[in-house]
Amino acid sequence: MTDQTITSVSRESRIFKPSAEFKSQANLGSYEAYRRLYTESVNAPDKFWSKQAKEHLVWRKPFKKTLQWKAPHAKWFTGGKLNVSENCLDKHLGTARENKAAIIFEGEPGDVRTITYRQLHFHVCRLAHILENSGIKAGDRIAIYMPMIPEAMIAMLACARIGAVHTVIFGGFSAEAIKDRLNDCQAKLVITADGGWRRGKIVELKANVDKALYGAPSVQSVLVVKRTGNEVNMVEGRDTWWKEAWEGAPNKHTAKAFDSEHPLFILYTSGSTGKPKGVLHTSAGYLLGAKLSSHYIFDLKENDRYFCSADIGWITGHSYVVYGLLSNGSTVFLYEGAPNQPEPDRFWQMIDRHGITILYTAPTAIRAFMRWGDNYVTRHKLDSLRLLGSVGEPISPEAWRWYHKMIGKGRCPIVDTWWQTETGSIMIAPIPGAIPAKPGSATLPFFGIVPKIVDEKGKEVPRGTDGKMIITKPWPSMLRTLWGDDERFKKAYFGDYPGVYFTGDGAKQDKDGYFWISGRVDDVLNISGHRIGTAEVEAALATHPSVAEAAAVGRPDDLKGSALVVFVSLKTGIAADDALKEALRAHIGREIGSFAKPDAVRFAAGLPKTRSGKIMRRILKEIAAGREVKGDTSTLEDFSVITALQQED
Numbered sequence: 278m279t280d281q282t283i284t285s286v287s288r289e290s291r292i293f294k295p296s297a298e299f300k301s302q303a304n305l306g307s308y309e310a311y312r313r314l315y316t317e318s319v320n321a322p323d324k325f326w327s328k329q330a331k332e333h334l335v336w337r338k339p340f341k342k343t344l345q346w347k348a349p350h351a352k353w354f355t356g357g358k359l360n361v362s363e364n365c366l367d368k369h370l371g372t373a374r375e376n377k378a379a380i381i382f383e384g385e386p387g388d389v390r391t392i393t394y395r396q397l398h399f400h401v402c403r404l405a406h407i408l409e410n411s412g413i414k415a416g417d418r419i420a421i422y423m424p425m426i427p428e429a430m431i432a433m434l435a436c437a438r439i440g441a442v443h444t445v446i447f448g449g450f451s452a453e454a455i456k457d458r459l460n461d462c463q464a465k466l467v468i469t470a471d472g473g474w475r476r477g478k479i480v481e482l483k484a485n486v487d488k489a490l491y492g493a494p495s496v497q498s499v500l501v502v503k504r505t506g507n508e509v510n511m512v513e514g515r516d517t518w519w520k521e522a523w524e525g526a527p528n529k530h531t532a533k534a535f536d537s538e539h540p541l542f543i544l545y546t547s548g549s550t551g552k553p554k555g556v557l558h559t560s561a562g563y564l565l566g567a568k569l570s571s572h573y574i575f576d577l578k579e580n581d582r583y584f585c586s587a588d589i590g591w592i593t594g595h596s597y598v599v600y601g602l603l604s605n606g607s608t609v610f611l612y613e614g615a616p617n618q619p620e621p622d623r624f625w626q627m628i629d630r631h632g633i634t635i636l637y638t639a640p641t642a643i644r645a646f647m648r649w650g651d652n653y654v655t656r657h658k659l660d661s662l663r664l665l666g667s668v669g670e671p672i673s674p675e676a677w678r679w680y681h682k683m684i685g686k687g688r689c690p691i692v693d694t695w696w697q698t699e700t701g702s703i704m705i706a707p708i709p710g711a712i713p714a715k716p717g718s719a720t721l722p723f724f725g726i727v728p729k730i731v732d733e734k735g736k737e738v739p740r741g742t743d744g745k746m747i748i749t750k751p752w753p754s755m756l757r758t759l760w761g762d763d764e765r766f767k768k769a770y771f772g773d774y775p776g777v778y779f780t781g782d783g784a785k786q787d788k789d790g791y792f793w794i795s796g797r798v799d800d801v802l803n804i805s806g807h808r809i810g811t812a813e814v815e816a817a818l819a820t821h822p823s824v825a826e827a828a829a830v831g832r833p834d835d836l837k838g839s840a841l842v843v844f845v846s847l848k849t850g851i852a853a854d855d856a857l858k859e860a861l862r863a864h865i866g867r868e869i870g871s872f873a874k875p876d877a878v879r880f881a882a883g884l885p886k887t888r889s890g891k892i893m894r895r896i897l898k899e900i901a902a903g904r905e906v907k908g909d910t911s912t913l914e915d916f917s918v919i920t921a922l923q924q925e926d
């Protein structure tokens with residue numbers, strides 16, 4: 278834990294109650310009903326979760342025990358067996374949902390495809406055969422590096438069907454980052470595409486995979502979807518076109534049942550060291566968390582058309598594009614490209630064109646829409662929308678009000694959902710027909726979730742006081758460990774407050790018990806809703822031949838939430854010029870991905886350090902933000918570096 282001070286987001290004092298109209302149709306329509314269920318869920322969690330698991334999941338073999346908890350290790354629904362893909366697909370067949378659209382896809386160039394539940398099932402069965410025929414067994418790891426196209430969802434579900442563990446790598450990651458992930462989980466197969474469309478250009482995904490594979494010997498084969506038609510290099514004996522593999526593969530596949538705790542996926546996320554963490558989620562508990570939260574928080578109805586703008590390379594895409602929605606039999610709208618292609622009104626156009634009813638997006642996108650101007654919005658009707666969601670970072674009251682008025686026309690409740698890659702599903706959010714919203718607050722905990730705000734010692738702080746947020750009870754969709762590094766898992770999440778989960782976020786609770794989350798209190802930055810560890814950026818810089826030492830910090834930014842600023846001291850004799858700044862930015866782009874390129878590179882003769890040699894990031898943050906350096910500097914080894922740093926730039 279670090280010594281950073283926590284400042285809460287600004288507030289708007291109005292309370293937005295759900296309308297009578299919304300309440301009357303809601304899956305949960307009153308505050309009292311929420312309180313009752315919540316109280317039950319935390320007073321008798323075993324009973325509550327056991328009931329939900331029986332009701333919401335299709336079991337091949339009933340579970341014996343609801344929870345085995347030996348902190349920090351949880352096992353949920355042990356003795357039970359199920360198949361996750363069967364819970365997302367097969368269960369809808371033979372019902373009214375069979376011919377309902379599971380996916381409505383729109384590519385960036387404007388191509389549209391609709392895939393029904395029946396068709397999606399065919400596709401997934403086929404791919405399941407193809408994977409099995411290439412020697413994939415339950416438990417093997419498969420990496421998915423794809424654009425936002427239906428095949429990405431098919432790939433995830435096919436892995437789930439045969440018990441293979443998928444790791445989806447966001448399409449913005451570089452070859453180097455792919456390589457690290459493939460090696461960490463020893464992936465056997467990669468599913469990718471020739472390319473994807475982004476702002477009218479082709480992102481060459483297969484070429485990145487090719488580069489990564491020079492250093493990833495565990496990968497035996499690569500399956501390639503043709504999306505953009507750019508030229509790719511197919512390696513004989515290793516690479517196969519998806520379409521060719523498709524020919525002759527049967528479209529029926531008998532799914533095996535797997536244990537509740539069978540690993541479902543690994544998702545890499547940033548932490549406070551240079552090495553990304555492979556967050557492991559397992560089957561039954563994860564699926565239950567994703568399904569139940571989607572049902573209540575998105576208030577899903579049979580006729581909804583739901584659009585989540587997150588990439589499937591992030592947890593939001595896993596839980597709230599794929600698993601939570603399909604297990605509820607919903608229609609998911611999937612969009613491949615950028616929100617401003619060809620014009621900044623692409624989302625609003627698509628919402629009208631496809632009759633989208635629920636939109637789930639991020640504050641960083643909302644801020645971009647605000648900046649692009651209201652006239653891109655007002656030329657569209659948006660009258661199909663009935664519910665809006667926000668995720669990824671605190672939403673400022675200004676952005677909340679704009680979203681509510683301009684997009685929701687004052688009619689749609691907003692669900693501000695707080696959660697993390699590690700939590701698997703939404704932990705804190707207003708159930709829209711039941712919990713009045715306060716702009717800027719994620720409001721109250723979901724069923725079974727017990728967050729608390731504590732001080733450094735783990736003692737609960739009084740209401741209205743800033744502190745650190747922990748979650749005191751285990752929940753079904755919690756991460757089980759970090760892939761291959763249980764020690765790090767214990768230390769990172771259960772080390773600060775023994776036996777309880779530490780979120781890494783600062784927050785406070787108001788007099789009504791509402792949670793106001795201010796953001797990370799560790800060395801993790803949230804840049805445009807992407808999580809980036811400062812240590813990862815520093816490790817990337819350290820591999821550049823001109824760099825002696827580097828430190829990365831965040832600086833408040835109107836558009837991105839935080840902007841990334843790196844302070845670099847160079848090796849003797851290296852000239853500090855603009856060309857080198859650009860070269861260092863490009864270097865980070867190659868080591869991590871373009872989205873991690875710093876907004877500013879500042880050269881420094883020396884970095885501020887304590888006498889024991891620890892970089893004092895707090896000081897660098899103040900300098901990066903252009904603030905006066907305040908607070909205790911008595912442990913600083915050499916004060917003159919501060920004056921020098923302030924004069925730089």
Ligand code: WT7
Nearest residue numbers: 668669670671694695696697698794796797808
């Ligand atoms: C971190 C988790 C969970 C999906 C997207 C990000 C921040 C997330 C909110 C919110 C305030 C939020 C937290 C959290 N965060 N949602 N509604 N209000 N902060 O997943 O990359 O695992 O990042 O995002 O700081 O710890 P992630």
